[in-house]
């Protein structure tokens with residue numbers, strides 16, 4: 001019951017956001033069951049979705065023309081697709097600009113000979129389960145929204161049709177593995193993603209991402225990563241609930257709620273994909289040393305001290321330096337270059 005109320009509330013909220021610009025209905029709806037005496041009035045009634053009488057169990061079949069379906073299609077193929085394109089292109093352009101201006105975030109003290117264990121096998125498995133399934137869901141989902149404009153002209157209608165039909169199976173079945181991945185990530189990382197005072201300082205300094213030599217202290221996850229984690233949890237929950245409602249049509253939601261659910265699913269998916277593009281950037285080309293954490297699970301000690309000084313202090317039983325300033329590698333973690341700070 002609670003789920004149904006939450007679904008209806010979510011659907012109504014999305015409806016208010018989505019149809020704010022839709023043209024208002026001009027004609028009042030004829031009352032259900034009223035004897036429609038002339039053709040014009042009858043067709044106007046049909047166009048406005050008047051409920052007729054049917055003797056079969058599915059009462060929805062009594063609606064000859066479901067006009068909200070047209071609003072739904074216009075919103076999906078209009079603003080949602082268009083703004084979605086701008087959002088995805090925007091994030092790619094923003095990251096390219098950031099890379100051009102800031103370059104790759106280097107390990108400033110240079111590589112250390114020491115490595116620290118950051119993530120165990122279960123954590124990495126859970127992460128990659130979520131990541132691989134997310135990418136498959138994203139690609140097959142984007143194909144449903146944009147494929148007919150982008151892929152179909154390239155491969156022709158037959159191949160596109162087969163591709164999309166298979167893509168839909170992949171999308172439906174893989175979603176369960178994705179949901180499992182999200183649950184595992186929550187179980188494994190919830191505790192390390194609760195807010196701490198260090199997060200405020202990290203945010204105030206913009207994570208030190210914009211300037212070299214500035215590394216605000218952070219525990220296992222910094223505030224930026226916590227935002228990603230909670231983004232994954234909230235958007236993951238929204239996309240899972242709306243996806244299940246779409247997979248089991250009319251089980252809980254009626255026709256109108258199904259349309260709103262579909263619009264909500266697309267909006268959440270586009271936001272989610274944009275967020276994950278930024279996450280993938282920082283986990284690969286954006287930051288030297290970051291990918292190792294999810295690849296072998298072992299990270300460079302200097303990287304760890306620069307980006308997660310409080311975490312290193314915790315696991316090594318050290319006292320964190322009082323000013324939490326830029327990392328000065330001690331003699332034990334100087335690299336072959338003697339720990340000299342590397343030129344940019």
Ligand code: HEM
Nearest residue numbers: 130131134135225228229232276280283284290291293294
């Ligand atoms: C090719 C795709 C991906 C790559 C290369 C990647 C890389 C990484 C790396 C290197 C880390 C560890 C960062 C650290 O040591 O502090 C990480 C953490 C994480 N990843 Fe991914 N990831 C990918 C896709 C995804 C996807 C699709 C999701 C979720 C839908 C996701 C969710 C997370 C979360 C919640 C964390 C912990 C918080 C954070 O570090 O931001 N990742 N990822």
